[in-house]
Amino acid sequence: MGIEGFLDIQLTMNESVICDVEILSSRPVYASQVFVGKPVIESLNMLPLLFSICGVAQACAGIRACEQALGHQISSYAEQVRDKLVRMETLREHLWRIFLDWPNFLENQSLNKKIQTQTMSDIIKCQQDYRKFLTSGSNPFLLEQDISPVSTENSQPIRQLNRLLEKSIFAMSPAQWLEIDTIEKLQYWYESSETVTANLLKKIHQNEWQGLGRNNTKGLFTSTTDALESEGFDLSTLREQFEDKNFVKKPQWYGTCCETSSLTRVDSALLQDLYNYWGNGIMSRLVARLTEMAQIAHSLLDDVEQPIQNFSKNRSDILGDGDGIGIVSAARGLLIHHVCIEQSQIEKYQILAPTEWNFHPQGVVAQSLIGLEGGKEQINRQADLLINAIDPCVGYKFHIV
Amino acid sequence: MCLALPAKIMTIDEGSDMATVALGEVKKEVSIALIEDAKINDYVLIHVGYALNKISPEEAERTLQLFAEAGLTE
Structure with a gap:
């Protein structure tokens, strides 16, 4: 297991059919807390180093969130x-x-x-x-x-x-x-x-x-702020979701699991x-x-x-001073950063990655795997293929019981 | 969260473009074919068995410090 954590996926088989899926995550979803107490400039410099795989998307979500929080044009x-x-x-x-x-x-x-x-x-x-x-x-x-x-x-x-x-x-x-x-x-x-x-x-x-x-x-809401607004989407609702610490670990939208x-x-x-x-x-x-x-x-x-x-x-007119959200369509899906800034220092930094939507215990991966049927070898091949098709970058292991 | 630890190049096999890198106490074989002018003691970011890019010793130290602060390297 690496520092990126992994997903432990248990498939329960009954008469050659997968009837239940359990997903346990050890992914470090709170790693962005390291920026708390640090200057905004330093945090933005460090973001693409810490989250280096999709470093451009991470840096983009970070700067968008900070610019909004600071009201920068x-x-x-x-x-x-x-x-x-x-x-x-x-x-x-x-x-x-x-x-x-x-x-x-x-x-x-x-x-x-x-x-x-x-x-x-x-x-x-x-x-x-x-x-x-x-x-x-x-x-x-x-x-x-x-x-x-x-x-x-x-x-x-x-x-x-x-x-x-x-x-x-x-x-x-x-x-x-x-x-x-x-x-x-x-x-x-x-x-x-x-x-x-x-x-x-x-x-x-x-x-x-x-x-x-x-x-x-x-499917989760799509991507850009303009598109969200045209869909009647209220960003303050998203900000409210971030008040629940569990949101970045097991996200749902209006009580529903979504795919991105x-x-x-x-x-x-x-x-x-x-x-x-x-x-x-x-x-x-x-x-x-x-x-x-x-x-x-x-x-x-x-x-x-x-x-x-x-x-x-720039959406600083929508959210309050010092509070910003940055949204980016990253390779695996929607990447959302939420930041609270006080006197040029990070007070709160949360990152919601697409993986957490897709690998929610009742999310799209779990739903895709339920109903697979056949011998264990075939189910292994199909499950690998499905997981890779949904999110090819995540470390996981699965076992059939 | 797609994290990648900075790793230090310990040895290089120029014939195969492979290197042994150290991630803390752990040593690993990776391809260095994607980066130019890799040298022993350089710090690189590793992903899926490849060194993706070089970073400075200062950046590596700062990144490792951040990982430690986040409790990820314990």
């Missing part, structure tokens, strides 16, 4: 830069997990270690070059940083990333792949392609597992078609992740000068 350009960097990180994380995990679900496909490492290295390079270009070396996740607009978009890193996706993931350009809008066209794609992604979808089809894990868990993932925030004609047939089963989940990757890669090619829709705006 932020230029729309800086917000666009942050948004682009978060989406780039999401793309990198999705790619990495596919390269690392998906070959393991295929009996006859092992990814050459050298190619795997080279590809991961290329992705990091694209991410670094892109950040360097957008920020000219300054840090957009610190207070009162002036990010100057660049005159022309350097699309080189993004073009390279699109080429990498074309070769390793889609067997066509991401833009072309996004034109697949029906189950039949998707089936044609995965049957005629040999990428690890196509092969996994092929296997799911052959095993008739498309609807595996289907359940009725609701690519599936709950990405939409397309293809996903609608899949959803109609297989609900939120595994085929919809995996295709949602691919769709998100293609959409990000495609959208990052857009002109940097083009305004981004629905980016967050």
Whole structure:
């Protein structure tokens, strides 16, 4: 067990069917308390070091929360830069997990270690070059940083990333792949392609597992503040939830468990078609992740000068002085930071990660696993696949009793 | 919470781009293929068997101190 903790998942089997799931978490959900009593500036500097895996998303949620608490205004350009960097990180994380995990679900496909490492290295390079270009070396996740607009978009890193996706993931350009809008066209794609992604979808089809894990868990509210407000969402309600210390450990929204993932925030004609047939089963989940990757890669090619829709705006008029909430769509789902600041020092710092929504004892993972049937070996394979499809970054072990 | 401990590079096998890193008392083999110019005694952040990036000794010390304050390294 590492410092990141893990999830202990117990599946109870009755006559070859999983009838109950128990999830115990030892994840350090209160680790952000280390910032209490520290200066805001120091805390923002330390955030991406402490939470380094999705460090960009963490830094973004942190700065948004602190800016709101302090009432700092932020230029729309800086917000666009942050948004682009978060989406780039999401793309990198999705790619990495596919390269690392998906070959393991295929009996006859092992990814050459050298190619795997080279590809991961290329992705990091694209991410670094892109950040360097957008920020000219300054840090957009610190207070009162002036990010100057660049005159022309350097699309080189993004073009390279699109080429990498074309070769390793889609067997066509991401833009072309996004034109697949029906189950039949998707089936044609995965049957005629040999990428690890196509092969996994092929296997799911052959095993008739498309609807595996289907359940009725609701999707959590989506992402940006603008979208939340248009949905009639009241941020002060969210702030009230943080008064309950248990909220960051076992979150519910209006008494209901919710899912937050690519599936709950990405939409397309293809996903609608899949959803109609297989609900939120595994085929919809995996295709949602691919769709998100293609959409990000495609959208990052857009002109940097083009305004981004629905980016967050300063919300200091909604919450009280010194109290801020920062929301970011991170790779695994919605990441929420809540901060209380008193005289430039952190008085309270809470982080609600997507994992806690998804692995709530009655949440989407538990609901997906209930009803699996077959021998223990098959259930092991299916459970691994489902958990990875919902949240591929979490340490867990499960056992069947 | 996706935490990663800073680890110190103890030995390097340049042929395989692998290194032995120390996380406190624990030693581990990781790939250093993703970082440039890795040297013995450098601090790196580890994730899924790869060193992701180098950090300065000061950052490493501060991060380890934060982990200790949070009771995560006991």
